[in-house]
Amino acid sequence: MHSIYEKDLDLNLLRVFVVVAEAGSVTEAASRLYLTQPAVSAALRRLTSAVGAPLFVRAGRGLALTTRGQRLFASAKPHLQALVEAAVSPAAFDTKTNERTVRLGLSDANETWLLPPLLRLLAEEAPRMRLIVVPVQFRTIAEALSSSAVDLAVTVADELPADTRRLTLYTGGFVCLFDPRHARPGKQLTLERYLAHEHVIVSYNGDLRGIVEDMHGVQRRVRVSVPTFHSIGALVEGSALLATVPAVVAREIISLRPNLRTAAVPLPLGGAPMELLWRSTVEDDEAIRFMRELVVRVAKTAEGPGKPGARG
Incomplete structure (x- = not known):
């Protein structure tokens, strides 16, 4: 492959050559190419020198290809045509036949509400x-x-590379998840009762701090810290633990564990929006654009997904 680039040949010369061969004269070729x-x-002289053999001979008032010229014309024309078509007429994206594999980054708060309907749309x-x-x-x-x-x-994000594209999918809040049997x-979860209970938290740092500690400087009675939201439902059910989780997480957990309930968190937590993120370098990638559109459709049809948080 490197030898191709080592050749001192301007590929524009081949374009001129093909047009001259088709026109049969320099005058007509110049007119078609908008050149003098x-x-x-x-x-043509530069190309003849590079090839090392005559490509045309005089034929009356025009030009005719030599045997070497005929071989070059037969090889060059289809490749030039293919290059032009690739540049100005890219292949159409067909969702029914496309076999692309797309890498989708998801925070764990989004897998349950987003993936099942997204996969159903893909199947269809x-x-x-x-x-x-x-x-x-x-x-x-x-x-x-x-x-x-x-x-x-799809995740919460802070500072990102300058060429990152961002689209807010939704914004919600946190709730307190608990098992009312334990x-x-x-009737109303007060701050005193909230702090008196033991908690399960999600920490990506692998410590005992969550969003409550970071935002309000209070320390809950943390019994266990886990790295994802996946086990929260199992840990809360059958225990007296409280879990401060994004509303979207609580909704999905309760759909599988109907005995659980939620209460308003007695502290203002605010939060950042959940965003769909991609690089500008793939802005025109039709497969990735199609996947983005599907994610947006799922987010719009989800029943109040709420705002997922980085930690609970």
């Missing part, structure tokens, strides 16, 4: 496309995008 006749003649509209789901969160998403470990992602938060 001397410029076309100079291009793009049955040959596949997904690789990569775990990301607000601390890792910048590197995942920069290194192309993911093609697009926990006793009362």
Whole structure:
């Protein structure tokens, strides 16, 4: 492959050559190429020198190809045509036949509400496309995008590379998840009762601090810290533990564990929006654009997904 680039040959000369061969004269070729006749003649001389053999001979008032010229014309024309078509007429994206594999970064708060309906849409509209789901969160998403470990992602994010495209999917809040058969938060969960209970938290740092500690400087009675939201339902059910989780997480957990309930968190937590993220370098990638559109459709049809948080 490197030898191709080592050859001192201007590929524009081949374009001039093909047009001259088709026109049969320098004058007509110059008109088609919007060049002067001397410029076309100079291009032919340069190409003849590079090839090392005559490409045309005089034939009356025009030019005729030599045997070497005929061979070059037969080889060059289809390749030039293919290059032009590739540049100005890219292949149409067909969702029914496309076999792309897209790498989707997801924070764990999004897998349950997003993946099942997304896969159903794929099965219906793009049955040959596949997904690789990569775990990301607000601390890792910048590197995942920069290194192309993911093609697009859905997560909370702070500062990102300048060429990152961002689209807010939704904004919600946190709730307190509990098992009313064991926990006793009362009719209204007060801050005193909240702090008196033991808690399970999600920490990506592997410590005993969550969003409550970081935002309000109070320390809950943390019984266990886990790295993802996946086990929260199992840990809360049958225990007196409280879990402060994004509303979207609580909704999905309760759909599987109907004995559990939620209460308002007695502290203002605010939060960042959940965003769909991708790099500008894949802005025109039709497969990734299609996947983005599917994610947006799922988010719009979800029943009040709420705001996922980085930690609970």
